[in-house]
Amino acid sequence: MLAMNFRGPYQIRPDRNRPMPEIEHPYDAIVRVTRSLVCGSDLHLYHGLVPDTRVGMTFGHEFTGIVEEIGSGVQNLEVGDHVLVPFNIACGTCPFCKQELYGNCHEANSEATAVGGFFGYAHTGGGYDGGQAEYVRVPYADVSPIKIPEGMDIEDAVLLTDVVPTGYQAAEQAGIQKGDTVVVFGAGPIGIMAARCAWFFGAGRVIIIDHIDYRLEFAKKYSYCEAYNFKEMNDPVVFVKKLTDWYGADVCIDAVGCEAVGHGLQDITGRMLLQAGSGTALHWAVNSLKKGGILSIIGVYGPPWNLAPIGSIMNKGITVRANQASVKRLLPKLIDHVMSGRLNPKGIISHRIPLEEVSDAYRMFSKKLDNIIKPLLIPPRAFAA
Amino acid sequence: MKNVLEDIIEPPVDRKIANRNMNDRVQDIPGWGMDADPDNDPTYPMKHSTGADHERLNYVKAPQQRQNIEVLRSIERPNITRVFGTSTPPAGLSGAIRRYAYKFSEATATHWMTLILADRVDVIQGKLNDLKHGIFPNPWIERGWRAEWKHNRPAFLGRMAVTTLVITAGILLITRKSRGKKMLANS
Numbered sequence: 296m297l298a299m300n301f302r303g304p305y306q307i308r309p310d311r312n313r314p315m316p317e318i319e320h321p322y323d324a325i326v327r328v329t330r331s332l333v334c335g336s337d338l339h340l341y342h343g344l345v346p347d348t349r350v351g352m353t354f355g356h357e358f359t360g361i362v363e364e365i366g367s368g369v370q371n372l373e374v375g376d377h378v379l380v381p382f383n384i385a386c387g388t389c390p391f392c393k394q395e396l397y398g399n400c401h402e403a404n405s406e407a408t409a410v411g412g413f414f415g416y417a418h419t420g421g422g423y424d425g426g427q428a429e430y431v432r433v434p435y436a437d438v439s440p441i442k443i444p445e446g447m448d449i450e451d452a453v454l455l456t457d458v459v460p461t462g463y464q465a466a467e468q469a470g471i472q473k474g475d476t477v478v479v480f481g482a483g484p485i486g487i488m489a490a491r492c493a494w495f496f497g498a499g500r501v502i503i504i505d506h507i508d509y510r511l512e513f514a515k516k517y518s519y520c521e522a523y524n525f526k527e528m529n530d531p532v533v534f535v536k537k538l539t540d541w542y543g544a545d546v547c548i549d550a551v552g553c554e555a556v557g558h559g560l561q562d563i564t565g566r567m568l569l570q571a572g573s574g575t576a577l578h579w580a581v582n583s584l585k586k587g588g589i590l591s592i593i594g595v596y597g598p599p600w601n602l603a604p605i606g607s608i609m610n611k612g613i614t615v616r617a618n619q620a621s622v623k624r625l626l627p628k629l630i631d632h633v634m635s636g637r638l639n640p641k642g643i644i645s646h647r648i649p650l651e652e653v654s655d656a657y658r659m660f661s662k663k664l665d666n667i668i669k670p671l672l673i674p675p676r677a678f679a680a
Numbered sequence: 681m682k683n684v685l686e687d688i689i690e691p692p693v694d695r696k697i698a699n700r701n702m703n704d705r706v707q708d709i710p711g712w713g714m715d716a717d718p719d720n721d722p723t724y725p726m727k728h729s730t731g732a733d734h735e736r737l738n739y740v741k742a743p744q745q746r747q748n749i750e751v752l753r754s755i756e757r758p759n760i761t762r763v764f765g766t767s768t769p770p771a772g773l774s775g776a777i778r779r780y781a782y783k784f785s786e787a788t789a790t791h792w793m794t795l796i797l798a799d800r801v802d803v804i805q806g807k808l809n810d811l812k813h814g815i816f817p818n819p820w821i822e823r824g825w826r827a828e829w830k831h832n833r834p835a836f837l838g839r840m841a842v843t844t845l846v847i848t849a850g851i852l853l854i855t856r857k858s859r860g861k862k863m864l865a866n867s
C-alpha cells in the first residue's frame with residue numbers, strides 16, 4: 296500500500312511498498328483511510344525534535360476512514376462503517392480513561408508513561424503507525440472511533456479528530472469567564488480554533504498573536520478576533536499589558552509549543568537541545584497574564600525540560616492548565632456545534648494534496664509556503680469518497 | 681550493585697498504606713477531612729473525577745496483545761501495555777542505543793538525549809538500508825524541494841546557490857591544500 300515513510304529529519308518518502316496493516320489484537324480494526332491531515336504536531340517529528348522517532352515509521356494522527364476488517368472482540372463497529380478516529384488511542388477502562396482523560400490512557404503506550412498513545416507519533420507516542428497512508432490499524436476500535444454523523448461533511452469530520460477538540464479544550468481549560476480578555480499565542484490551526492472557541496465561553500475580547508501576516512489576516516476573519524504581529528512589537532509582554540490597560544490578560548493560551556521563535560536565547564538553547572525546543576511562547580504568556588490569571592497550554596513541548604518562568608507563576612498566583620486534548624470527551628458537544636452550523640471546521644483547510652505528494656505537504660507546512668493554514672491529504676483511491 | 685531504597689518497596693503498597701491510615705490513624709489527626717470539598721477540583725471539566733484514581737492499577741484490562749516483536753518499556757511502569765504499536769522495532773546499532781536509553785527513567789536527560797542520538801544513527805542506518813535495496817536519496821521529493829521550486833523559487837534558488845558556493849569553495853580549499861602538500865613532497 297501507499298504510505299508516508301519517515302527517512303530522517305526533513306526527509307519523507309511517499310512509499311508504495313509499505314506492508315498492509317493487520318489485526319494484531321481482538322479489539323483492533325483495519326481502516327481504509329479516506330482523508331488525513333498534517334498537523335503542527337507532525338512538524339515536531341518532521342524536524343527531528345521528538346525522541347525515539349524511528350526511520351521507517353508512518354505518521355498521521357488525524358484521519359477518517361472506512362472499516363475494512365474488525366477483530367473478534369469489536370462490537371460497536373461494522374465493516375463498511377465510515378468513521379472518524381480521534382487521535383488518542385484509549386482503552387476505555389483504566390482510571391484515566393474512566394475519568395475522561397482519553398489523552399492520558401495507561402494501556403496504550405509502553406514506551407513513555409508521561410505520554411498517551413497516539414497514532415503515528417514516534418515510539419514516545421506508543422509506536423503505532425499512523426493514518427497518512429491508505430490503510431491503518433486502529434487499536435481499541437470500540438472506544439474512540441465513531442461513525443461520521445449522517446449529513447456531516449467528511450472534511451469537517453476529519454478536523455474533529457484533533458484540531459477542533461484541541462482548540463476547544465484550549466479555551467475550555469482556560470476557565471474563561473464572561474467578559475474575559477483572552478490572548479492566544481500562535482495563529483496556526485490550533486490557535487485559530489482556540490480563538491474561535493473562546494467565544495463559546497463568553498470571552499469579552501479575543502486577541503491572537505503571531506508573526507505571519509497571512510495567518511493573522513485569516514484569524515481575524517475566521518475567529519472574529521483582534522490580530523497582531525509580534526515582529527512589529529518591541530516587547531510582546533509590554534504590548535499586551537498596554538492593550539489591557541496595564542492590567543494583564545485574564546487568560547493566555549499557548550498554542551505554539553516547542554517551536555516558538557522570537558527570542559534569541561530561547562531559540563539557540565532550543566536548537567542546541569539544551570532544552571526541549573524553545574519556551575518563548577510560555578514565557579510571553581506567563582508574563583502577559585494578570586495576577587491570578589490562567590495559563591492554558593495546548594502547544595506541545597518535549598519531555599525533558601524548558602526554560603519557563605516558574606518564579607512568575609508562583610509570585611503571580613498563575614493557574615496552569617494543560618493537556619493533550621481528550622477528543623472523545625468533547626465530540627458530542629462539538630458535533631452539535633458543527634451540525635448546527637455554529638462552527639465551520641473545514642474553513643481552515645487551505646490545501647488539498649494527493650497522498651502521493653505528502654513530502655511536499657510537509658515542506659510547505661513547515662516553511663509556511665503558499666499561505667498554507669492546514670493541508671489535507673487524499674489517498675489515491677479515496678478521491679471519490 | 682548498590683542497594684537503593686527502590687529495591688525495598690514491594691508493590692502494591694500505596695492503597696494498603698492509605699487504607700490503613702484512613703481506618704486507624706486519621707481519627708487521631710485533629711480536623712482530618714473537615715474542609716474537604718469535592719467541588720474544589722481544578723481539573724474539572726477536563727477530568728470527571730470518579731474516584732477511579734484510587735483503584736490504582738486494579739482495573740479491567742484488555743487481553744494482552746501477542747508480543748512477536750521487541751517492545752521497549754519505560755522503567756516507570758511494571759509491564760508493557762495491553763495494546764502496543766508494532767511500527768519499526770529497534771534494530772541494529774540504533775536499536776542497541778535505544779535499549780540502553782530505556783534503562784533510564786523518563787525523568788533523566790540520559791534517557792531522552794540517548795534516544796535522540798539513536799534517532800540520528802537510525803537515519804544513517806536507513807540510508808544504508810535504502811542503498812542495499814537500490815534506493816538512492818531523492819531530495820527533490822523527500823526533502824520537498826519540488827514544493828520549494830513551485831512556491832518559493834527565488835529564496836530556494838538563493839539558498840541553493842549559497843550552499844553550492846560554500847561546498848565548491850570547501851572542495852577547492854581542500855584540493856589546493858593537498859596539491860600544495862604534494863608539490864612539497866615532490867620537491
Ligand SMILES: NC(=O)c1ccc[n+]([C@@H]2O[C@H](COP(=O)([O-])OP(=O)(O)OC[C@H]3O[C@@H](n4cnc5c(N)ncnc54)[C@H](O)[C@@H]3O)[C@@H](O)[C@H]2O)c1
Pocket residue numbers: 334335336337338339457458461480481482483484485486504505506507510525550551552553554555556557575576592593594595596618619620
Ligand atoms: N495538546 C494537543 O492535544 C495538541 C493537538 C494538536 C496540536 N498541538 C500543538 O499545538 C501547536 C500548534 O499546532 P498548529 O497545528 O497550529 O501548528 P503551526 O505550526 O501551524 O502553528 C504554530 C504557529 O505559531 C506561530 N509562532 C511561532 N512562534 C511564536 C511566538 N513566539 N508567539 C506567537 N506565535 C508564534 C507560528 O508562526 C505558527 O503560525 C503545536 O505545538 C502542536 O504540536 C497540541
Ligand SMILES: [Zn+2]
Pocket residue numbers: 334335336337356357382457458
Ligand atoms: Zn494533530
Ligand SMILES: [Zn+2]
Pocket residue numbers: 385386387388389390391392393399400401402
Ligand atoms: Zn485507558
